[in-house]
Amino acid sequence: MNHDLLNKYNLRLPRYTSYPTAPHFSAAVTPDLYRTWLETLDPETPVSLYLHVVYCAEMCWFCGCHTKITKRYAPIAEYLETLLQEIDLVANALPARFTAKHIHFGGGSPTILSAPDFTRLMQRLKNCFSFSPDAETAVELDPRTADEAYIQAMAAAGVNRASVGVQDFNHKVQETVNRIQPFELVASVFKWLRRHGIDRINMDLMYGLPYQTTASILDTVDRAVSLGPQRISLFGYAHVPWMRKHQTLLPEDCLPGFRDRWEQYEAATKRLHQYGYVSIGLDHFALANDTMAIAQTEKRLNRNFQGYTTDTAPVLLGMGASGIGSLPQGYVANEGEVHAWRRMISGGILPIRRGIAISDEDRMRRMVIERLMCDLEVDLGDIASSFGRGHDYFTPELNGMQDLEKDNLVIRHEHMLRMTEEGRPLVRVAAARFDQYLKQGELKHSKAI
DSSP, X not given: OOHHHHHHTOOBOOOOSSSSOGGGOXXXXXXXXXXXXXXXXXXXXXXXXXXXXXXXXXXXXXXXXOOEEOSOSHHHHHHHHHHHHHHHHHHHHSSSOOEEEEEEEEESOGGGSOHHHHHHHHHHHHHHSEEEEEEEXXXXXXXXXXXXXXXXXXXXXXXXXXXXXXXXXXXXXXXHHTOOOOHHHHHHHHHHHHHTTOOEEEEEEEESOTTOOHHHHHHHHHHHHHTOOSEEEXXXXXXXXXXXXXXXXXXXXXXXXXXXXXXXXXXXXXXXXXXXXXXETTTEEEETTSHHHHHHHTTOOEEETTEEEOOOOSEEEEESTTOEEEETTEEEEEOOSHHHHHHHHHTTOOOEEEEEEOOHHHHHHHHHHHHHHHHSEEEHHHHHHHTTOOTTTTXXXXXXXXXXXXXXXXXXXTTEEEEOTTTGGGHHHHHHXXXXXXXXXXXXSOBOO
């Protein structure tokens, strides 16, 4: 892509894992309102569960997640007891026993829990929710804290997908970002996962880190593919030290510029295609026979707070400090400060700190943005019509795409909008044109490239 275009569209924009996006959540959504939302859910509605385990053994200096560092197990054990109480609180607020289709453990680092405690957590979920026969249970796995006995316990508890955090295999890069995990360690984890029947494996990679080069990224891709993950995510490092103070520990003068970032992304994408992976939306890749690739082909791909997903459940119940949930009525976000989260739960209060109730206008624009992010095309007339609006409802937004069309990033035809292949990495730019909440340049968002 022309470097002038890269510079032109390298804006700070949401990743659109929700709409409206999290910066627009407020204290207007209270624990009592959330309880009402839960109480009025249809018991036949399938749900997804997200469990946030906030602790890590050490801080990765690139990290943008909500996490806390501890070298002792006592705070982790205490956190688990509170999380078990929160599961009970949420389940008791529901009008019936609901069925879970997707269960996802994120963090932080879920594998910082001991194997017996992870088993307890899974059992509590099964006590409170029914699991569908084809339920996907996924764990974000840190290779540094998961030994074979732990993986065996995960498999016995019902885990059938693992997402292995790698980021980069280059030792200098690992040293600089404070995450040292040799290739051999990661290879052992892959071997243990498969030995115990967890053969659906994702791997997370990252570009734009200090000291990364196009050559080193390609070496990391080659090593990653040699392990045979079905899915690979390739995220651009978001440098936001004004939000994440630990990122100030990274040498800013060694961060790749946006042109170098683009070359890294482009080279890694081309290499993954050569290995038989297909692009999924903005930043995911999957083998052609993977369920995510099939969902994309059949236009069943969705997007939530974990990124691209095959999950179709209309309700996501988020638990744990800073956990985020999605319901037909709106979004909710838990208290992020662990002690305050614990106090609320100990008092029998659902630990909601903020959220947003959504309108039909929000739902309509969310559908437009999600389809564009997932399918790279959207029939604006059909969506407007399904919400009782005229086919030409989005004409102002379509007319506002002239610059993107001139730069060969989108194609407009009547009420259809389609990203070109060149425009794929900039799909957030097109999606943002439908965002009624967005303030351009909002510092809470990462750059498009």
